[in-house]
Amino acid sequence: MKIDYNFAFFDEGSKREIRRATLKAVAIPGYQVSFASREMPIARGWGTGGLQLTLSLTGTEDVLKVIDQGSDESVNAVNIKKLVKKTTGVLNTDDTNKATLIQSRHRIPEKSLKDKQILVLQVPIPEPLRLVEPSEYKTKRLHAENEYSGAWLMLFEQIMKYGNMSTGADHPVKVYDRYVMAPSPIPRFDNPKMDYSKALILLGAGREKKIYAVPPYTKVKSLAFEDYPFEVESFEDKECRLCKATGVFMDELIDEDTKETYYQCNDTSYCLDRLNNRN
Amino acid sequence: MESFEKPILKVNNLRKQFGNGCKKCEDMSEDVLDKNYCPECGTVYACQDVSFEVYNGEILGVVGESGSGKSTMMQCLYFDKEVTKGDAYISNYKDGKSNIFKESSQQKRYIRNNVLGKVYQNPILGLKMDFSAIGNIAEKLIASGNRKVDEMERRGNELLEHVNIPLFRSKEEPKNFSGGMQQRVQIAKALSNNPPILLLDEVTTGLDLSVQANVLDLIKKIQRELGISMIVVSHDLAVIRMLADRTIVMLNGKIIEKGLTDQILEDPQKPYTQQLVHSLL
Ligand SMILES: Nc1ncnc2c1ncn2[C@@H]1O[C@H](COP(=O)(O)OP(=O)(O)OP(=O)(O)O)[C@@H](O)[C@H]1O
Ligand SMILES: [Mg+2]
Ligand SMILES: [Zn+2]
Numbered sequence: 357m358k359i360d361y362n363f364a365f366f367d368e369g370s371k372r373e374i375r376r377a378t379l380k381a382v383a384i385p386g387y388q389v390s391f392a393s394r395e396m397p398i399a400r401g402w403g404t405g406g407l408q409l410t411l412s413l414t415g416t417e418d419v420l421k422v423i424d425q426g427s428d429e430s431v432n433a434v435n436i437k438k439l440v441k442k443t444t445g446v447l448n449t450d451d452t453n454k455a456t457l458i459q460s461r462h463r464i465p466e467k468s469l470k471d472k473q474i475l476v477l478q479v480p481i482p483e484p485l486r487l488v489e490p491s492e493y494k495t496k497r498l499h500a501e502n503e504y505s506g507a508w509l510m511l512f513e514q515i516m517k518y519g520n521m522s523t524g525a526d527h528p529v530k531v532y533d534r535y536v537m538a539p540s541p542i543p544r545f546d547n548p549k550m551d552y553s554k555a556l557i558l559l560g561a562g563r564e565k566k567i568y569a570v571p572p573y574t575k576v577k578s579l580a581f582e583d584y585p586f587e588v589e590s591f592e593d594k595e596c597r598l599c600k601a602t603g604v605f606m607d608e609l610i611d612e613d614t615k616e617t618y619y620q621c622n623d624t625s626y627c628l629d630r631l632n633n634r635n
Numbered sequence: 636m637e638s639f640e641k642p643i644l645k646v647n648n649l650r651k652q653f654g655n656g657c658k659k660c661e662d663m664s665e666d667v668l669d670k671n672y673c674p675e676c677g678t679v680y681a682c683q684d685v686s687f688e689v690y691n692g693e694i695l696g697v698v699g700e701s702g703s704g705k706s707t708m709m710q711c712l713y714f715d716k717e718v719t720k721g722d723a724y725i726s727n728y729k730d731g732k733s734n735i736f737k738e739s740s741q742q743k744r745y746i747r748n749n750v751l752g753k754v755y756q757n758p759i760l761g762l763k764m765d766f767s768a769i770g771n772i773a774e775k776l777i778a779s780g781n782r783k784v785d786e787m788e789r790r791g792n793e794l795l796e797h798v799n800i801p802l803f804r805s806k807e808e809p810k811n812f813s814g815g816m817q818q819r820v821q822i823a824k825a826l827s828n829n830p831p832i833l834l835l836d837e838v839t840t841g842l843d844l845s846v847q848a849n850v851l852d853l854i855k856k857i858q859r860e861l862g863i864s865m866i867v868v869s870h871d872l873a874v875i876r877m878l879a880d881r882t883i884v885m886l887n888g889k890i891i892e893k894g895l896t897d898q899i900l901e902d903p904q905k906p907y908t909q910q911l912v913h914s915l916l
Contacts, residue, residue, distance in 0.1 A: 488763070497740075501740060501744070503741075503744065503778075505774060505777045505778040508777045508782070509766065509770060509773065509774050509777055512770055512773050512777065512784060512787065513766055513767060513770045515784050516767050516769060516770060516788070516806050517767070517806065581782050581783060581784045582782045582783050583783050583784050583785050583786075584784050
């Protein structure tokens with residue numbers, strides 16, 4: 357049975373509305389723009405925000421890459437690719453370089469992004485102040501008044517409890533010296549990649565109905581106290597067991613047989629690319 | 636004393652109404668002034684043209700029965716609620732030349748963080764129960780621009796020590812603390828930026844007698860050592876007698892009597908105050 361989908365699943369009106377919200381987000385770096393989040397054939401919380409952005413942006417010439425926590429082959433990534441391909445017919449790729457559109461959950465690829473690429477990040481909780489202020493009305497006011505004590509307080513608490521800013525993921529950033537933004541649960545390791553990124557970065561939260569953006573070449577600074585500087589996860593002295601890469605974000609794994617700890621690139625396509633190009 | 640010294644806080648005709656009012660009540664006729672609401676439209680006049688001053692280093696007591704408008708007045712002063720009309724001046728803020736009620740919300744936040752400290756009757760309103768005690772104190776320091784963790788930690792511990800919270804509990808969440816400890820954390824938080832004025836709303840209500848005495852001693856100590864001016868709201872005359880230099884008596888949203896605390900308690904002039912004093916002593 358063949359079902360006729362509209363190109364990119366949505367009707368033109370829906371896509372236009374998402375694009376309008378996106379344009380507004382680009383015009384106000386780091387500011388969360390509300391949009392009418394659509395029902396999707398995948399469950400909310402599984403990247404519907406990112407997927408709506410991707411679908412609204414996809415044109416016939418686009419080449420799409422989808423990654424889920426560094427992997428192009430996870431069930432989630434594969435399902436999203438299938439849906440976009442089925443409704444648009446665009447090409448898929450694992451190669452960061454070849455992609456025009458990259459949808460990702462929890463990572464920014466290791467390979468530097470380029471001009472004219474668009475990175476779409478899936479966001480579960482877009483509001484960096486949510487844990488200190490449950491009311492949306494109030495957080496909107498706090499953003500308007502540039503009042504970010506709550507975000508600093510959360511970092512202070514972490515230092516009190518763990519001795520360092522061990523947020524791990526979703527470490528808040530200040531965009532264009534104005535809005536504090538949740539970069540989505542990417543590791544701190546990826547935060548610096550947002551700073552003056554050549555690619556446009558769009559962030560979409562389906563359940564929370566928010567779109568926000570870091571335009572290309574925009575200052576993005578991770579929050580840090582004067583006496584506790586921002587630090588990324590360190591993989592010093594570690595190398596990928598497969599491709600021997602260093603200075604990338606790695607997964608820590610345990611060898612079943614020897615019970616020894618080893619490291620492997622978290623970005624699988626990066627690792628594969630290195631392996632293929634070696635010989 | 637009042638004629639020589641400039642007050643640190645001056646409040647003029649503070650009014651707080653809940654509701655829009657109507658023809659009958661807009662001119663504040665006797666009908667309305669007798670109660671605190673309009674029988675015609677139901678508008679509540681929680682504070683009606685309240686005026687008073689607080690002088691440097693003094694504790695001003697506020698007494699009155701439940702519903703007389705004490706908390707509402709404190710909430711207006713701390714910008715928890717917006718006043719309907721009236722003005723107020725703080726000598727430490729813009730030389731006492733600016734009506735603080737008319738300031739922008741950023742400026743109000745600045746005043747809350749740097750010029751005032753408040754202790755709420757209900758600690759849930761004054762503390763983040765899921766954050767550490769020291770984090771609660773740091774919140775105010777951060778809000779006033781501090782970005783040095785070690786400095787804030789030192790200051791936080793110093794304050795907690797000052798209010799007798801053992802250091803080993805400073806990283807615990809106040810939700811695990813007793814009521815008296817929670818009030819003491821609130822006091823430490825209120826003091827964090829050395830505000831010249833402290834607002835205390837029923838700090839001892841609901842605490843055991845011995846714990847009450849403890850908190851009252853602490854307040855006296857703070858006044859003695861730091862010379863901070865305070866407004867202390869309580870319906871407990873014993874608290875007022877122990878703490879307040881001067882006292883105002885509120886009824887139905889109005890101040891009906893004011894004077895030196897001893898005078899008010901020993902020789903009340905208004906029948907209502909006489910009744911209040913006699914029923915409670
Ligand atoms: N949001 C509101 N809407 C309507 N009326 C209100 C509101 N908040 C307070 N009031 C009324 O304002 C009056 C003053 O209340 P307030 O809490 O200031 O009294 P209080 O003197 O602090 O009393 P208590 O001793 O019980 O704490 C009361 O009649 C109260 O019912
Ligand atoms: Mg009250
Ligand atoms: Zn009326």
